[in-house]
Amino acid sequence: MGLVQMLKSQFVLHLLMVYVFMASGVIVNLLQLCTLPLWLVSKQLARKVNIRLGYSIMSQMVALLEWWSATECTLYTDPKSYPLYGKENAIVVLNHNFEIDFLCGWTFCERFGVLGSSKVLAKKELAYVPVIGWMWYFLEIVFCKRRWEDDRKTVAESLQNLHDYPENFWFLLHCEGTRFTPKKHEISMQVAESKGLPKLKYHLLPRTKGFWVTVQNLRGNAAAVYDSTLNFRNNEAPTLLGLLNGKKYHADLYVRRIPLDTIPEGEADCAAWLHKLYQEKDSFQEHYAQTGRFPGPIKSPPRRPWSLINWLCWSCLLLFPLFLLFARLVSSGSTVTIATTVAFCIAVSVGARWMIGQTEIDRGSSYGNKEVSINNN
Numbered sequence: 001m002g003l004v005q006m007l008k009s010q011f012v013l014h015l016l017m018v019y020v021f022m023a024s025g026v027i028v029n030l031l032q033l034c035t036l037p038l039w040l041v042s043k044q045l046a047r048k049v050n051i052r053l054g055y056s057i058m059s060q061m062v063a064l065l066e067w068w069s070a071t072e073c074t075l076y077t078d079p080k081s082y083p084l085y086g087k088e089n090a091i092v093v094l095n096h097n098f099e100i101d102f103l104c105g106w107t108f109c110e111r112f113g114v115l116g117s118s119k120v121l122a123k124k125e126l127a128y129v130p131v132i133g134w135m136w137y138f139l140e141i142v143f144c145k146r147r148w149e150d151d152r153k154t155v156a157e158s159l160q161n162l163h164d165y166p167e168n169f170w171f172l173l174h175c176e177g178t179r180f181t182p183k184k185h186e187i188s189m190q191v192a193e194s195k196g197l198p199k200l201k202y203h204l205l206p207r208t209k210g211f212w213v214t215v216q217n218l219r220g221n222a223a224a225v226y227d228s229t230l231n232f233r234n235n236e237a238p239t240l241l242g243l244l245n246g247k248k249y250h251a252d253l254y255v256r257r258i259p260l261d262t263i264p265e266g267e268a269d270c271a272a273w274l275h276k277l278y279q280e281k282d283s284f285q286e287h288y289a290q291t292g293r294f295p296g297p298i299k300s301p302p303r304r305p306w307s308l309i310n311w312l313c314w315s316c317l318l319l320f321p322l323f324l325l326f327a328r329l330v331s332s333g334s335t336v337t338i339a340t341t342v343a344f345c346i347a348v349s350v351g352a353r354w355m356i357g358q359t360e361i362d363r364g365s366s367y368g369n370k371e372v373s374i375n376n377n
């Protein structure tokens with residue numbers, strides 16, 4: 001292990017990074033709270049301010065991937081579609097197999113200039129994750145309970161609100177609804193069989209209702225669906241802790257641009273269209289497994305310096321007072337103050353570990369895990 005790699009794996013450095021992320025995150029959350037009165041005066045200005053504030057949090061995690069771990073991201077796509085990326089609103093349909101797929105998504109958003117305005121249909125539980133979940137509230141992220149009877153109205157309303165959104169956005173949909181595990185796969189393939197649908201090898205059976213409601217409510221607003229398929233070289237299963245330890249991965253993303261007006265309007269036709277799309281996605285993953293690459297030409301956007309600059313600015317701003325405080329603490333010699341500080345550091349690391357746990361598939365939800373009573377009618 002080289003010196004740099006050894007440094008990157010030091011716990012004390014991770015603690016400092018977590019401190020910068022959490023402290024800057026809470027400051028940004030408080031600033032977001034201060035924008036509430038602005039919504040009453042100028043909604044569009046409040047949204048633009050929140051896009052930039054959100055960027056300041058999300059791009060720190062992007063910097064972790066791009067600059068700290070130096071993970072590479074290769075894009076396979078049609079060169080004719082490429083100039084449109086970042087210049088239009090789009091619905092992104094992405095497979096959900098990896099613990100850091102959300103971060104790869106953010107990284108591509110960053111490279112096409114839509115990170116601050118990126119949107120997702122996220123499970124409600126994520127709204128309570130400190131910093132990220134609180135930030136999402138101000139970014140008009142659409143949350144769902146994964147119970148159609150509860151979600152159909154709220155999701156449609158939240159999507160309608162995006163019609164006058166002031167900047168281009170990508171709306172991410174993980175149609176599988178949960179991350180891939182062998183057990184969830186087995187159960188969803190029983191559902192596929194009961195519906196007479198072909199089996200998928202690399203994906204769970206997509207849940208079609210969220211896709212249909214999104215397409216219907218973003219018609220006239222989003223121009224296209226970006227069918228995106230992600231995988232990692234060398235059969236790696238990347239983790240957030242791996243990134244924190246400076247491990248370099250290589251992500252490959254295959255994106256096809258599909259104009260929204262070519263997608264059927266009726267619910268049943270739209271569902272059939274999505275099932276067909278997932279069969280195609282499965283064949284792309286098979287191609288990847290066989291050849292180590294996706295079909296089509298490579299047109300990779302380079303990383304930009306902004307995420308690193310933002311991260312360095314927050315680090316300078318927050319580490320300097322921390323070191324001053326630390327020096328004063330040591331010189332004061334007060335056991336109570338030192339013990340309180342140590343307890344605070346432990347609380348922050350436990351909190352951060354819990355947040356990282358939210359990304360771990362082993363600690364994932366039981367959604368899609370339960371045997372369903374299969375009705376063949």
Ligand SMILES: CCCCC/C=C\C/C=C\CCCCCCCC(=O)SCCNC(=O)CCNC(=O)[C@H](O)C(C)(C)COP(=O)(O)OP(=O)(O)OC[C@H]1O[C@@H](n2cnc3c(N)ncnc32)[C@H](O)[C@@H]1OP(=O)(O)O
Pocket residue numbers: 092094102103104105106108109118119120121122123126144145146147148149151170171172173174175176177178187188191204205206207208209210211226228255368369372
């Ligand atoms: C280009 C690079 C990327 C750019 C990235 C862009 C933006 C980045 C932005 C943010 C990054 C951060 C990312 C954070 C990620 C967080 C993501 C999540 O939280 S995923 C979980 C939440 N999202 C979803 O669930 C979306 C998909 N789900 C749906 O759409 C659902 O339909 C629903 C609207 C949530 C409703 O859920 P419900 O469970 O009620 O689903 P359905 O009614 O659809 O399901 C019943 C239906 O399914 C059949 N069924 C039963 N069991 C299964 C099973 N195990 N598998 C499959 N299907 C099953 C059942 O028979 C019913 O069938 P039918 O519809 O025919 O009656």
Ligand SMILES: CCCCCCCCCCCCCCCCCC(=O)OC[C@@H](O)COP(=O)(O)O
Pocket residue numbers: 017018021060061064099102123126129132174177178179352355356358359363364365366367
């Ligand atoms: C510079 C950075 C320093 C980093 C410090 C570390 C801080 C930790 C930050 C944690 C961020 C948490 C973001 C959560 C996003 C997780 C997205 C996700 O993948 O959710 C899973 C759901 O889709 C499905 O859930 P399951 O049904 O599979 O269960």
